Amino acid sequence: MEEECKDKSLPPKLLNLIPDGREWEVKEEEDGGRSRNTSLDADEEKKLELKLGLPGVQEKKIQQQQQESSSAHSKPTTSIATTGAKRGFLAAVGAIPEGYNQGHQDNKEGCGNELTLGGENMAGERKKGCCPPPISHGSASVHRHSSSSNPQGRGAIPPVVGWPPIRSFRRNLTNGTSSKQSPERTNDEADDKAKFCKKRPLVKINMDGILIGRKVDLTVYDSYQKLSSAVEELFRGFLEVQRDLSWAESGEQGAEEKIFSGLLDGTGEYTLVYEDNDGDRILVGDIPWNIFVSTAKRLRVMRRSELPHDMSGAAPGRAADC
């Protein structure tokens, strides 16, 4: 996420890839098709569309592409989308500079290997249809992501929808908090639903020590401050109830207010963190608000004592000033 703030030179391209805050839906587009094209630079996207077809056909295209890649490092210019054979998977845009991509790798499955894949690997993968391919061909990560790339800026892992064939509640078992293994719809399905039902995505928020989680619609707030107040409102009631009924130590009347102060600047008893697409847990407040809205998948009000060492402590630049 930090990279995004630094990459001020990127905004135009960045914005192209994140049209009206929908990029995560786009990124996880199921039917992996044209709709992703429309959000990316369509022209570029078409050129880079790769598919697995009959081995012979594929070979030609690969060679074409490789020749052109070798001459133009950053952007493979082959147009593969010839026969209109739109597959269920789509190559990522290879030319997106790393700065943008690293923040947006889709690491849902816990395999952070996208960065290591280069054009060579992709070539190896493409060839596999026609002759016994190399055994480990570091090939595609599963779920669709529109913009994964690698340091060489080349080649892409065509994400394949629904492969391997595992139901969504069996995915993400590696992630700590998200390993609640609930058979909820994955983000992609939820986004599909959003696509059809125009429902605004709600972000779950949990608070340590409170069993019931809540949901918030981040788009109704326009700043971190407002979010913080909203969080306080959401959980204050629960805290009161739990303190009344529970075995916890006696609290003063005004204790609740104190709980929620300092959520954002790391000074309070609790602090607000969020999870992004990769399942990383990040302190809230560092990035511009609207980027946060599109990036945050889940929120948590954590006891500051439970933060990992490298996260805890008031970070100087953490004010909600964006």
Place this chain on the structure above:
Amino acid sequence: MRDAEEGSESPPSQMSGDGPGGSGGESESDRWMPDLRGGNGGGGGGGRWAPPDQVLENVLESVLEFLTAARDRNAASLVCRSWYRAEAQTRRELFIGNCYAVSPRRAVERFGGVRDVVLKGKPRFADFSLVPYGWGAYVSPWVAALGPAYPRLERICLKRMTVSNDDLALIAKSFPLFKELSLVCCEGFSTHGLAAIAEWCRYLRVLDLIEDYIDEEDELVDWISKFPESNTSLESLVFDCVSVPFNFEALEALVARSPALRRLRVNHHVPVEQLRSLMAKAPQLTHLGTGAFRSEPGPGGVLSVSELATSFAASRLLCLSGFRDVNPEYLPAIHPVCVNLTSLNFSFASLTAEELIPVIRNCARLRTFWVLDTVGDEGLRAVAETCSDLRELRVFPLNATEDSEGSVSDVGLQAISEGCHKLELILYFCQRMTNAAVIAMSKNCPDLVTFRLCIMGRHRPDRITGEPMDDGFGAIVMNCKKLTRLSVSGLLTDKAFAYIGKYGKLIKTLSVAFAGNTDMSLQFVFEGCTRLQKLEVRDSPFSDKGLLSGLSYFYNMRFLWMNSCKLTMRGCRDVAQQMPDLVVEVMKDHPDDEGEMETVDKLYLYRSLAGPRNDAPPFVNIL
């Protein structure tokens, strides 16, 4: 002769010339069915022709009561009109393998005394996000028809259907004697609907929610509190997929007043402390879904492993599952029951071999085992050494990606085959496989009915020889003479499908992904697999030619699914035109493409007596 073994409604072509209705020269809508005017509503008696010999018919009905298998009943119904009528009045379980194959009205008109309905909706690939949201499979029209027709209905089982809260409420209110509700891989409902079921179905015995997608809602309903306040008849309550928090005290109380409860599977919000309390209140449980299986200390403090073990020792458990967020420290607590366990599901528990082995070594009677590949080949070896009675093994991947390390391989599969000779079902996800291991399994496990091997890297060959996996799968179909379900993967050529067609005579379900090189593959399958019911294909180089090679077989199948192959609109239209009793649905990823030659992304075709459905969303084009 091809059989529609499971369908309660048989396809026209099969019946023509055989059935009482005669051959296919009749009207479109009633091709072969006899001219039977069913009664209105539940009885089915009004308007019926009076048979010449009422006594004979009554005797027949009494005899037919003993026929329970759908296949037998389908056969009996074809003998003559009298048998057809008698069978229709005595069929108790209505199995509809494709909810769009027949209209609710028609089903209800034919069968008079149904007590038990099973309905299946979406194609299986919907589980893997290949079917966009909103595709269909709504249960509403069925509930609307079943309600008035079968007021004595006791059981509904739905799989991959869209079920709304209103549907659940309607079910709850339509059937006063309702006993069992089973929802598998369904979606569209939430705790509101569950509350209606709990509240209104006073005789409920079974509420099984299995792998459903519970709708998100802003206001959770405390549905557990809605069960009757007196003693209930509950025998099975499975809700581990309802991932939202629930009222635990209400559950405790419910369990305490449900003396018949044998099966309880809770969600991950239940820590061991609470689990222990539940076990104490329901010592008669035989199936337990253990929730999170970690500690979340309450006023009583942290539960010790030995205390938990005491609870297990006092139980009569045969099946364990859950372990959703397991703390391996607590695993030893289940040792006391291991010797009795017939079923163990660790498929959400990321355990190493070291953590698994002490447990599995005690499970000599295990018949069903689900596990994550984190246990590795070593863990599987331990399973093989102990569980000689194993019938079902499912190994799921922790990292479901193509380039993950993968901890299980051909070594594990070989070990299993050497230890578990009675294996009937295997589902195995891996990154590396060899033909030799698969061949070994085909020889060591002759009782295999279901063989589903998923080599996660696409087009992966034998890791040692570099050859395609043709011979391995060939051996499976050759040697496993009872095989009815097969899923293939890895690098496969037409040769594999030639084997499948030649030897896979009992195969009903075949799943193909990233395989084959020419249309001959499809042809081999269509021509050879005479019992084929369900064929699902993705990302394989099959074109219209391959599709058309199946024309004369489609009426004998429940459905064909193909996505990301090389089909074009023209080919699909050809099929639609030549096969009027098929519904041919085409879905496009790129709606703005026009023309006959452009590729079809998703094809789903199925035989149907109901014709094209009227609830298709815009992205579905019915040809």
